[in-house]
Amino acid sequence: xxxxxxxxxxxxxxxxxxxxxxxxxxxxxxxxxxxxxxxxxxxxxxxxxxxxxxxxxxxxxxxxxxxxxxxxxxxxxxxxxxxxxxxxxxxxxxxxxxxxxxxxxxxxxxxxxxxxxxxxxxxxxxxxxxxxxxxxxxxxxxxxxxxxxxxxxxxxxxxxxxxxxxxxxxxxxxxxxxxxxxxxxxxxxxxxxxxxxxxxxxxxxxxxxxxxxxxxxxxxxxxxxxxxxxxxxxxxxxxxxxxxxxxxxxxxxxxxxxxxxxxxxxxxxxxxxxxxxxxxxxxxxxxxxxxxxxxxxxxxxxxxxxxxxxxxxx
Numbered sequence: 001x002x003x004x005x006x007x008x009x010x011x012x013x014x015x016x017x018x019x020x021x022x023x024x025x026x027x028x029x030x031x032x033x034x035x036x037x038x039x040x041x042x043x044x045x046x047x048x049x050x051x052x053x054x055x056x057x058x059x060x061x062x063x064x065x066x067x068x069x070x071x072x073x074x075x076x077x078x079x080x081x082x083x084x085x086x087x088x089x090x091x092x093x094x095x096x097x098x099x100x101x102x103x104x105x106x107x108x109x110x111x112x113x114x115x116x117x118x119x120x121x122x123x124x125x126x127x128x129x130x131x132x133x134x135x136x137x138x139x140x141x142x143x144x145x146x147x148x149x150x151x152x153x154x155x156x157x158x159x160x161x162x163x164x165x166x167x168x169x170x171x172x173x174x175x176x177x178x179x180x181x182x183x184x185x186x187x188x189x190x191x192x193x194x195x196x197x198x199x200x201x202x203x204x205x206x207x208x209x210x211x212x213x214x215x216x217x218x219x220x221x222x223x224x225x226x227x228x229x230x231x232x233x234x235x236x237x238x239x240x241x242x243x244x245x246x247x248x249x250x251x252x253x254x255x256x257x258x259x260x261x262x263x264x265x266x267x268x269x270x271x272x273x274x275x276x277x278x279x280x281x282x283x284x285x286x287x288x289x290x291x292x293x294x295x296x297x298x299x300x301x302x303x304x305x306x307x308x309x310x311x312x313x314x
Contacts, residue, residue: 010063111261189285
């Protein structure tokens with residue numbers, strides 16, 4: 001049987017790299033991840049050329065402008081990528097008779113709901129990033145009726161820039177860390193999300209009907225950034241990371257240009273009901289990620305990245 005060919009837009013991101021890694025040992029999938037210059041989401045012609053060249057069975061749009069605070073100063077670019085680019089990818093996929101899986105975010109919500117968000121809750125983004133991502137959802141829905149939009153949150157992994165790697169680095173550099181403790185969400189291990197996308201792809205390409213729409217896909221279980229950081233530092237002891245004190249602080253103690261949602265928790269019951277899929281617990285993802293870093297990355301070689309306004313290092 002021919003492998004399902006998946007074109008991933010946004011080759012350098014941690015999710016795209018996880019998709020390539022997860023698909024590699026599985027003969028059922030052929031994943032082609034493309035980014036600039038071969039596929040520039042700001043250039044519709046390059047998108048069309050890439051889709052025509054790959055001839056995929058499914059397109060996954062994992063490309064996004066994600067600099068939450070910087071987006072306030074670069075609104076045109078954020079909308080160009082997150083709305084216009086997403087719409088173009090969906091439109092071109094539809095022209096090639098190809099469904100699309102589009103990755104969105106918890107930031108489409110304002111975070112004031114007291115319980116986890118479901119897909120039909122009203123979107124009310126607080127800043128340009130969230131508004132541009134919600135506009136992207138709308139553009140994808142309008143451009144391609146065969147769409148699966150996955151809202152996820154707090155993605156981390158062994159590749160790229162993310163909170164886990166920031167905590168490991170800062171624990172080596174600082175005698176103590178102050179971490180926001182009043183923002184709640186679902187940490188999501190990138191390979192677990194990638195495996196979920198591949199499972200969805202398998203069902204879509206088998207011709208299932210009535211499975212289109214918006215779904216929440218995040219790690220099982222919730223915590224705060226402080227709780228997540230505490231678990232990271234504890235698990236990273238096997239990497240020789242110092243067990244530094246982690247002091248809880250409020251969001252007000254470390255203000256940002258864009259207010260972060262106090263509640264980013266996503267209810268993923270619809271994904272389980274429709275596709276029979278539920279992501280593993282975030283703690284399992286954390287253990288797997290630390291084990292991978294311990295095996296693959298020499299001690300002390302970490303990407304230097306500062307998570308914007310989640311950690312105080314002053």
